[in-house]
Amino acid sequence: MDQLTKYYFNWEILRDTFPLLIRALGIVLELLVLGLIFSFIFGLILSLMRLSRFRPIRWIAGAYVDFFRGLPLLLLLTFIYYGLGLVGSRSGLRFLILDPIPAAVLGLTLCYAAYSSEIFRAGIQSIHHGQMEAARSLGMTYGQSMRYVVLPQAIKIVVPPLTNELIAMIKDTSLASVITTPELLFRAREKMGVVANPTPLTAAAIVYVVFTIPLIRLAARLETRQGRRRSPVDVSADIAGQLPKGAGPV
Amino acid sequence: MITLIDVHKSFGALQVLRGIDLHVTKSEVVVVIGPSGSGKSTMLRCMNALEPIQKGKILIEGIDITDPKTNVNKVRQKIGMVFQSFNLFPHKSALENVMLAPMKVQGKSRQEAEAVARDLLAKVGLDEKAGGYPDQLSGGQQQRVAIARALAMQPDMMLFDEVTSALDPELVAEVLNVMKDLALGGMTMVVVTHEMGFAREVGSRLIFMDGGVIVEEGDPRQMIANPREDRTQKFLGMVL
Numbered sequence: 001m002d003q004l005t006k007y008y009f010n011w012e013i014l015r016d017t018f019p020l021l022i023r024a025l026g027i028v029l030e031l032l033v034l035g036l037i038f039s040f041i042f043g044l045i046l047s048l049m050r051l052s053r054f055r056p057i058r059w060i061a062g063a064y065v066d067f068f069r070g071l072p073l074l075l076l077l078t079f080i081y082y083g084l085g086l087v088g089s090r091s092g093l094r095f096l097i098l099d100p101i102p103a104a105v106l107g108l109t110l111c112y113a114a115y116s117s118e119i120f121r122a123g124i125q126s127i128h129h130g131q132m133e134a135a136r137s138l139g140m141t142y143g144q145s146m147r148y149v150v151l152p153q154a155i156k157i158v159v160p161p162l163t164n165e166l167i168a169m170i171k172d173t174s175l176a177s178v179i180t181t182p183e184l185l186f187r188a189r190e191k192m193g194v195v196a197n198p199t200p201l202t203a204a205a206i207v208y209v210v211f212t213i214p215l216i217r218l219a220a221r222l223e224t225r226q227g228r229r230r231s232p233v234d235v236s237a238d239i240a241g242q243l244p245k246g247a248g249p250v
Numbered sequence: 251m252i253t254l255i256d257v258h259k260s261f262g263a264l265q266v267l268r269g270i271d272l273h274v275t276k277s278e279v280v281v282v283i284g285p286s287g288s289g290k291s292t293m294l295r296c297m298n299a300l301e302p303i304q305k306g307k308i309l310i311e312g313i314d315i316t317d318p319k320t321n322v323n324k325v326r327q328k329i330g331m332v333f334q335s336f337n338l339f340p341h342k343s344a345l346e347n348v349m350l351a352p353m354k355v356q357g358k359s360r361q362e363a364e365a366v367a368r369d370l371l372a373k374v375g376l377d378e379k380a381g382g383y384p385d386q387l388s389g390g391q392q393q394r395v396a397i398a399r400a401l402a403m404q405p406d407m408m409l410f411d412e413v414t415s416a417l418d419p420e421l422v423a424e425v426l427n428v429m430k431d432l433a434l435g436g437m438t439m440v441v442v443t444h445e446m447g448f449a450r451e452v453g454s455r456l457i458f459m460d461g462g463v464i465v466e467e468g469d470p471r472q473m474i475a476n477p478r479e480d481r482t483q484k485f486l487g488m489v490l
Contacts, residue, residue, distance in 0.1 A: 134337035134396075137298055138351035138403055139327035148354060152341050 013199040024187040031173045035108035043116030068114035077107040081179035104176035119161045123154035163219035257306035268462040277436045281449040284459035298329045330400030330408040336392040338384040344395045345380040370398040390421030407438040458482045
């Protein structure tokens with residue numbers, strides 16, 4: 001018991017580590033906010049491409065999504081930072097050399113755009129095609145129908161799964177430590193080396209969990225609320241579901 | 251106003267329309283009946299290019315909508331459509347449902363669109379429900395909002411696709427009454443329905459479809475009383 005406390009819950013080390021980690025939290029937030037914004041925008045574009053009428057566009061988006069869903073983020077980050085950096089310094093193509101933070105944001109964006117595009121696509125497809133038809137029959141273009149009718153409804157549906165993506169992304173920002181981004185885990189490991197004690201890792205774990213648990217609870221609440229809201233309301237969709245699916249271009 | 255020339259339509263191997271010729275003139279109320287699977291709804295959906303056709307021509311006010319160069323968005327503004335499943339936008343109030351297309355497609359200001367929308371909602375007897383959301387309205391009310399929404403684009407013609415089939419029986423009349431008022435106001439209408447009373451009372455022409463073709467057409471009262479074709483007779487025997 002003493003050993004456990006000494007190595008994992010060493011109070012003095014914990015006390016020294018927390019201020020360090022709180023400062024590193026700023027970097028985590030930076031990665032998170034930028035990664036979220038870019039990956040959701042890019043993910044939405046990808047999802048619309050996957051629903052395009054034109055096969056080559058669907059194919060390109062599909063191949064992208066499959067590739068980045070299959071690729072470990074750690075490998076991608078390593079490639080962007082060390083791989084491109086190496087080529088950049090050898091060939092003189094300076095723009096290939098990225099600082100740790102931009103490299104991490106790029107890696108998070110590329111991967112999470114692929115994940116979130118699947119969520120957006122499912123959300124858009126869950127909106128009954130009668131909505132699109134009604135909008136088109138009023139003379140709206142495909143783009144207008146998407147923007148004013150389909151997407152506002154789809155967004156509501158995708159909020160809970162996107163919250164789960166957010167939670168996953170918070171945890172995945174720690175991968176950026178391998179490319180020397182001075183974020184939470186990086187600082188904790190640094191401190192662990194200095195004090196020769198793993199307690200800073202405990203401190204980091206506490207910060208991550210304090211950060212993520214409220215979001216986990218929130219996501220669960222959103223999910224149940226949505227489940228409740230959707231069941232009694234949409235009688236018209238039930239009726240329409242019995243109709244033959246008109247697969248025509250609307 | 252609407253002209254179909256030898257229209258063929260198939261879903262994969264399934265032929266749904268096998269050569270439809272039809273001409274609807276201004277202020278006519280054409281009522282289309284037929285067993286399910288006869289192609290009547292598909293024909294209606296082809297009229298505003300919701301379904302592409304494989305052969306033939308469809309002219310709306312002289313414009314060939316099957317021509318790929320035609321801007322169907324423009325043509326659809328002239329054609330109001332009402333669906334069996336209402337398809338109101340659930341995230342918008344009744345009023346906003348009616349205002350959306352005039353604002354986004356015709357570029358009307360919010361005030362202008364709202365004035366038109368309130369007028370139309372009053373016309374379908376729903377001025378008090380303007381702020382209500384679709385899930386707070388009964389089926390009959392939703393369908394009347396859908397009619398108002400279509401009318402807000404000031405269409406020259408209206409297509410009704412079994413608009414009372416999803417309604418509880420006691421709500422059918424309120425929707426049919428709105429449609430009757432429209433017909434009396436001179437609106438050109440194509441109505442796919444099972445409501446024989448409406449056909450008899452309001453229809454200026456009755457069309458019976460079966461197996462993707464028009465089997466018989468004529469004056470609604472005469473046709474209902476004395477169908478010429480066996481198939482029409484059989485079908486009427488079942489629905490009357």
